[in-house]
Amino acid sequence: MSSSLKMRAVIKPSAAPGLEMALVDLPTIGPADVLVKVRAASICGTDLHIYNWDEWAQGRIRPPLIVGHEFCGDVVAVGSEVHSHQGGDYISAESHIVCGTCAYCRTGRGHLCPNTEIIGVDRNGAWADYVAIPAVNAWHNPPEIPPHIATLEENFGNAVHTAFAVDLRSKKVLVTGCGPVGVMAIAVARAIGARSIIATDISDYRLALAKKMGADHVINALHQDVVAEILAVTDGEGVDAWLEMAGAPSAIAQGFKALKFGGHVALLGIPSKPMTFDLADWVIFKGATVHGIVGRRLWETWFQMQGLLRSGVVDLEQIVTHTFPLAQFEDAVKAMASGESGKIVLIP
C-alpha cells in the first residue's frame, strides 16, 4: 500500500486544546496487523479530555495524533503473518493493545498488562477513514449487528466488565452515574436478573435515559436526598450491589452509605483526585467487598458481550442519541460536552 495515498483524519495537531480534520497518509501495517476501513466510530469521555487538553491529556498525549478508540469497520488488508482475518471481515476493536508476554497476559488477566498501549491515545486512532491495528485486537462481528451498535462494543465492554464483576442475580442494585457506560450497565443488570435497579445522576436527561434502559427508580442527586431515597425504595435496607460509574466523591460517599452490610461494589468511575474516605464505616465494619474495574477482560468480556448482543438480551439501540458525519466532529464533541446525550456516533 503506497504511502502516497491520503485519507481524512481528526487529529490533535499540537499540544493545545481542540482537534482538527486533516489529510494524512494512509497507515501502513506490520506483519501482524490489519488495515481497517472505518464504518463507524464513537465518542468517549477520554476523547473529550484530549479535546480539552486537560492535565491528564497533557501528561499522556504526544501530538500529532489521530484520535478515536471506539470503532468498527471492514478489514481491507492483512499483514503477512495474519491468518485469523481476511479482507472483508467486519470487526470491532479492542482498544487496549497488550504485550502478551507479561505475567498478567500469561494468566488470563491481560486487562492489567502494564505494557498496554491504547489506540487513539498512545498511537493513532480511528476518527479517520482507515486505521491499522494488530489483528488480535480485531473482534469478528456477526453481520446482523449494525455499525452504529458495533462501534459501541469497546465502551459496552466496560459496562459488561463492571456489571459482571459482582453477583446481581435477584439483588437490589445501585448504579451511580448515568452517562453512557452507566446506562449500558443498567441494561446489563436488567438482563442478568437484578431484582430492582436504582440509578442516580445530576442530569434529568440522563436519568430519563436510565429509565428507558431499565432503571426502576431514578434519583437526581442535585435535588434529592440520595441515601434517604434509596432507603425508602429498599424497605430501609439499602442495596446489595453497587456499580459506580460517576467518579464523583459525593456519589461515592452516597453509594457506600446506601450499601448493605456484606455488599459488593464495582468501581469504574475515576475520581479526578484523592478524596476523603471513611474506610472504617464504609468498608471494614460493613464487611464490604470493593472491586476496582479497568478495561475489559481479554477476551472474556468480548465473548460475554457477543452473547448479550446476539441473543438480544441487551438492546443498545436507544442509547445512540446522535449521529454525525465525521466531518462534523466538532458538533459531536459539543453534543457530548452538553451532558444531554447518550452515545454519539461518527460516520466517516
Add this chain to the structure above:
Amino acid sequence: MSSSLKMRAVIKPSAAPGLEMALVDLPTIGPADVLVKVRAASICGTDLHIYNWDEWAQGRIRPPLIVGHEFCGDVVAVGSEVHSHQGGDYISAESHIVCGTCAYCRTGRGHLCPNTEIIGVDRNGAWADYVAIPAVNAWHNPPEIPPHIATLEENFGNAVHTAFAVDLRSKKVLVTGCGPVGVMAIAVARAIGARSIIATDISDYRLALAKKMGADHVINALHQDVVAEILAVTDGEGVDAWLEMAGAPSAIAQGFKALKFGGHVALLGIPSKPMTFDLADWVIFKGATVHGIVGRRLWETWFQMQGLLRSGVVDLEQIVTHTFPLAQFEDAVKAMASGESGKIVLIP
C-alpha cells in the same frame, strides 16, 4: 387447642399403595411451632412415590402419615416461644426441618444437615386443613403473591438453587428434563441472562410448556438425535452450562456429550440406580465442573426466590396447569402421573 377438634387430611393409612381422605385430630404445636391453616398445597414427584408405595417409599415412610410438603397458608396459632410470627401471617413452608446445631447448619449449609426431617415424609404434612411446623420453617410471604403461586415456592426453590449454582450469564444453557422443576429452571435461566436455552424431554406437552417458559430450542429425545441437535443450534460448540432435571441415564449421557470443555453442570434429577458413567471423557478430559444439588440453601435460596417473584422477573403463572379441591386429590394424582401437567394445586 383441644384435641377433640377434627380436620380433613389426606393420609397414607398403611403400608400399601394409595392415599385416603380421613378426619383426624388437629395437630398440636410445641413452643417453637406455628399452626398453619392451609390455603393451597401442590404435588411433587415425591408424593407420587408415596402414593405408589414404591421401593423408596417403603423404606422411608412410616404410616399412618399425612402427606404433602408443598404448601402455603395462614398462621392461626403460635407456640409460647415464637416471636417471629403471629396469627394472620401468610407463609410458605420450607419442607426441610434441620437441626441447627450440626457443623453444616452452623456454617450456612443447612441444606446438607444429616438430621433433616421432611414435612409430609418424615412427619405429618400439609394435604390437610391444618399443619403444624417449626416457626423457623415458615417463610413470610408478601400479600400480593396468590396462594396457587406461594405453594410452589418450595419446589421453585429447587429450580433456583440449581440455576444459581452455575454462572448462566450470557451462556448457552441446556436443561434436560422439562417437568415442573425443569421448566421453572428455564424461567430462571431466562431471567438471569442466559444467551440461549435448549430444553430436552420425551413429552411434547412438556416441551411446549418449556417453550412458553422461555426455552429457545426444544428437542424431543424420543424422536431426535439430542447431541446432534444441540451441536446444530450452538454452531457446533455445545453448551457452556447444563441443568440436569431428568435423572434419566440417557439424558445424563447426552448432556455430558453436549457440554463444552470447561463447562459447568448442576445435577438435580435423581437417577433411580447406579449408571454407566464415562468419567474420563465426560468430566476429566473435559475439565468439567459438576455440582450436586440437594434441597434449597437455607435461607439464601428463599431470599433469591423472593426477589425473583416480587420483582416479576420470573412469572410462574403459566406452569400451574391444574387446580383441584383437596377432596379430589385422586384426580390430581392421576393428572400428575399422566405426564401432561405442569404444577397441580390442591385447595383445602
Add this chain to the structure above:
Amino acid sequence: MSSSLKMRAVIKPSAAPGLEMALVDLPTIGPADVLVKVRAASICGTDLHIYNWDEWAQGRIRPPLIVGHEFCGDVVAVGSEVHSHQGGDYISAESHIVCGTCAYCRTGRGHLCPNTEIIGVDRNGAWADYVAIPAVNAWHNPPEIPPHIATLEENFGNAVHTAFAVDLRSKKVLVTGCGPVGVMAIAVARAIGARSIIATDISDYRLALAKKMGADHVINALHQDVVAEILAVTDGEGVDAWLEMAGAPSAIAQGFKALKFGGHVALLGIPSKPMTFDLADWVIFKGATVHGIVGRRLWETWFQMQGLLRSGVVDLEQIVTHTFPLAQFEDAVKAMASGESGKIVLIP
C-alpha cells in the same frame, strides 16, 4: 444459683478512665445460657480503649460493666433448654452474640448481624471468676489445648478470617501491623502456603515477634522506606496479597502502593477517622479487590481455627508473652499499652 454468691470481677465502675477489681454477684443464667468458670482471659485493644475511656468507649460503654471478651473456661451450669453443653465442658467463647433471625444470620453471614451484642462491651464480660453466655456462643475445645492458648481463639479468629479472605497460596504477602492479630495472621499465612511474607510495623519488638511467627522480611516503617523495601524484596513487583492490621493511614497508603495490579487486600485494622484515599490509583486502575473484614465467620472461622490448632499447623505458643493473675490486671494493661507485648493472659 443464689444471688448471694459473690465473685471477683474487673469492672468499669463509672464513666471515667480506669478499671477496678470488685466483688459482685455471680451472674444468673437464662434457659439458653451456660455459666462458665473462667480459666484464662486475655487482653485486646478494645479493652485498652475501655480502660482509657476514649471517645469510642464513651459512646458505647454503659457502666457499670464487667469487661473482657477473650476467654476460655469450664461450664459449671446450663440453662433449662441447653442440650449442647453440660457441666465440665471446656469451652472458648465467641464474643459476638447475634440474633439468629435477621437476613444475615439466616444466610450464613451472622458476623454481619446488625443486632450483635458483644460480651464485655455491651454486656458483662469475662475478667471475672464466672461469666454467663448463650450456649451457642460456647465453642467446645479439645482437652489438649491449654487455657492460655484457648483464650486466644476469639482474637485468633480475626486473624484467620482475614488471612482466609484472600488466596495466599504461593503468593507474596504483605502484613501491615504486627500487633497480636498481625503476627497470628503471619503464622496463618505461613501455614497456608504463602510464598513469602513481608511484615511492617513501627516497633522493633513487634517485628522481632513477626519474624518468630514466620515473616521472611520485616520493615520498620519509622526508619525505612516501606514501599522501596517491599519492591526490593519482590523483584520490583510488589505483593500479590495484603493483610492490613494496623489501621494507620500511612500503613494503608504504603500497602496500596506496594500492591500488584489485580492484587487482593483484606482490611481488618480500623482507621480512627476518615483518611485521604486515592481510589483511582490504589484500587481502580490497579484492578484491586478490597475485602472489609469484621469479626469471625459464624461458625466457619471457628471450624477453620480448630483445624489449624489441633493439627499443629499453627502454633500460638510464642505469641503469649505475658501472663498475670487477674488481680494484677493493672500490670497487664500497662504491658499491653507499652507496645512491647504479644498476647497477655490473665488467670483468675
Add this chain to the structure above:
Amino acid sequence: MSSSLKMRAVIKPSAAPGLEMALVDLPTIGPADVLVKVRAASICGTDLHIYNWDEWAQGRIRPPLIVGHEFCGDVVAVGSEVHSHQGGDYISAESHIVCGTCAYCRTGRGHLCPNTEIIGVDRNGAWADYVAIPAVNAWHNPPEIPPHIATLEENFGNAVHTAFAVDLRSKKVLVTGCGPVGVMAIAVARAIGARSIIATDISDYRLALAKKMGADHVINALHQDVVAEILAVTDGEGVDAWLEMAGAPSAIAQGFKALKFGGHVALLGIPSKPMTFDLADWVIFKGATVHGIVGRRLWETWFQMQGLLRSGVVDLEQIVTHTFPLAQFEDAVKAMASGESGKIVLIP
C-alpha cells in the same frame, strides 16, 4: 544449523512395543521456536503406555517419534522472531502446545484448547540430546533449581493444578493414588495448610513415599477397609476434600463414600473405561462438587509452581528415587513399570 548434525534420541521406530536408541538429525527450529540442549528428562505413565504400545498408544502415536515430554535444558538457539529467550537460558517445558487463538486460549483457559499438540506424543520429544519447542512453551527457571528437579515441573504442575482446584486450608484431605503425581499433591496439600492428609494406594512402597512427603495416615487398599479406616481417623466424619490420582474404579468408589456432604473433589486419574457410578448417592444427595482436571493452567499453574519451589515451601528432592543415563532408558522404563519408584530421571 546444518541438518548433517546428528544426535542420540530414544524413538518409537514403528507400530510395535518397545523403544530404541537411535542417531537422528538434530531438530530444526522455526521462527518462533527455541532449540534446547536437554539436561534432564523424566518418565511419566504416558511414556509407559507408548513403550507398551497399548490401545491408547496405537490410536494416538504416529511412528517414528522421539518420545519424552518432561524435561529441562539450556537454550542453544532461538528462532528469528523470538525475543523472550536467548542462548544460555535454563528452561523447563510446558508439554502442551496450544493454538493461542481459540476461545479457550483467549479466555485464560488454554489448558482446554482443542487444538493442543503434546511434545513427545504428537511431535518429537525430549528423550534426546536436543529438542525444538515453541519459545512460549519454554519456562524460565532460576539457576538454583537443579536439573533433576526442574525436569519434574511439567508433572508437578498436574499435582499443583489438582491440589489448587479445591480449598484445602484447614481441611481433612484424601489423596487416592500415591504414584508420583499423588505424592507431589500430598506435598502441596501439606504446604497449603491441609489439616490432615490421608493417602491410599495398593503399594506399600508408594505409601511409604506418601508418608515421607507429608501424609498423616496411609491406607493400603489391598489389605485394609479404606472407607472404614478413613472414618476411623476422621472422627467418623469423612473427608472435606479429595484429590483422585489413581483412576481405579475401586479408589473412586471409596473416595466418594468417604467424602463428607458438601465435599469437593478434584479428579486427575483417568479410568481406563466407563465405570458404574452412583450419581445419586455420591454426588447429588451429597451436594458434592466435582472438578475434572486436565493439564496445567497456562500459565497460572507455572507461576504457582515457581512460588512453591523457589520459596522451599515444597521440596521435591525425596521423590526422585532413580536416576539413569539416557542410554539406560530400558532400565528406567523397567523401574517405572515395577511400581516401586517415585520419579525417575534420565540424563542425556
